[in-house]
Amino acid sequence: MKLNLYPIRLPLRDPFTISRGTITYQDSLVVELKHDGIAGYGEVTANDYYGHTITAMSDALNGLSEEDLAMCFDDSPESNWLHFSKRLGGDMFSLSALDMASHDWHARHSGSTLWHHWGLKWNSDLQSSFTIGIDSIEEMKRKLDADSGWDLYKIKLGTDHDLEIIRQLRQCTTATFRVDANCAWSAQQTIDYSQELQHLGVQFIEQPLPRSADAADKQRVLEESSLPIIADEDCQTEADLETCFELFDGINVKLCKCGGLTPARKMLTEAKRRGKLTMVGCMVESAVGISGAAQLAPLLDFADLDGANLISGSPTDGVKVQCGNLHMPARLGIGAELVSTALPQFLVQ
Known part of the structure; x- marks a missing residue:
């Protein structure tokens, strides 16, 4: 039962500009939940506009307890969502990556694609x-x-x-x-x-x-x-x-x-x-x-x-x-x- 975090930097093909500014790369955090030989993955990107950094999101997720991690595998993502929303202090960005990884793990564990x-x-x-x-x-x-x-x-x-x-x-x-x-x-x-x-x-x-x-x-x-x-x-x-x-x-x-x-x-x-x-x-x-x-x-x-x-x-x-x-x-x-x-x-x- 393990949570792994992978902070990655993604280079852009071209500078990307919207009305708020320009970026040439995107920092992102890939979350991996592993248990019973199965890995589930989630991702969330850093975002200056919404005030979310890779460091802050990593710290929040690394602060989860062993009991919290056990819930990711023992209970459904839907039943866990409110609990983790509170545990992560309402940080929707970190929560989104954890929630995705949990959904992925449960679908793989059931032998199915997630949409199915x-x-x-x-x-x-x-x-x-x-x-x-x-x-x-x-x-x-x-x-x-x-x-x-x-x-x-x-x-x-x-x-x-x-x-x-x-x-x-x-x-x-x-x-x-x-x-x-x-x-x-x-x-x-x-x-x-x-x-x-x-x-x-x-x-x-x-x-x-x-x-x-x-x-x-x-x-x-x-x-x-x-x-x-x-x-x-x-x-x-x-x-x-x-x-x-x-x-x-x-x-x-x-x-x-x-x-x-x-x-x-x-x-x-x-x-x-x-x-x-x-x-x-x-x-x-x-x-x-x-x-x-x-x-x-x-x-x-x-x-x-x-x-x-x-x-x-x-x-x-x-x-x-x-x-x-x-x-x-x-x-x-x-x-x-x-x-x-x-x-x-x-x-x-």
């Missing part, structure tokens, strides 16, 4: 988008051309020339666009932009207004936008659901923000029941995190699971997203594994 272990039916029609970060228009065109062949592209916006970006990129492909402003727009901008974006083949707008924006502005956008509005920064935990159902057309669930697969599955199930659009997103992360999130495919209308496609190397293997299609490996659980021979070159001391 949950009793879900696989969604073979679901495709992921590929993300184009903010850059010069010429560089964004180059990135689009370098990863041609996808049917869906998520375009990061938040500049003073957002519409021109979409106009120019539209000349390069007939693929469907999704746009993500990462809280950079006002209500009036969103409403005005939505009209032209609709004509430019955009499917929806993700989180145009800041989380702190007035509810009245979000309500106005919901009512007057020509495109569906999907909550991201506004949709962090289960506690945000009711507000999101009132002010958005759908939700984008991130495992690290909500606390893992346990609450994510509940959030998505409730959103479907309420007639809302459902989406799971990712961070720039390895195949472990992507493989975990991919288990939710049966509950999704949209997927943004290209995080591992944005890095140039990783000591992991698992679900592969190729031109939008999710390819599941012939493994149990979430289908991910550590590649031990590659691990040393990515470890952060």
